[in-house]
Amino acid sequence: MKNILKFTLLAAVLATLSGCTGSVYNKEKNCSYDYLLTPGISISKMIGGCGPTDK
Template identity: 60%
Template sequence: MIKLVKFTALLAVISTLTACSGHIENKSKNCGYDYLLHPAISISRIIGGCGPADESK
């Protein structure tokens, strides 16, 4: 059981370190935000801090 917990923790760390990250700019290019895993779950995106995002990048 302890081996399973250690393996799961290791998998979580590796997944976090190799995760997709990036940067999104809004349409008028005057505001942007960074994301770690996916743009849709970024806090800035959720609260609408920059308005509509330019998804072309």
């Protein structure tokens, strides 16, 4: 029974995290960056890897 509970909890966490991911493209559509929870905390965006992005 404990294994089922652990599996259910893990599945719920993964489903939540996968629902909060995405990608953002720059204006020229030749570069994108992925984020986990919010685009504002993406490392690629922080270092300016793609330049300005469309909102």
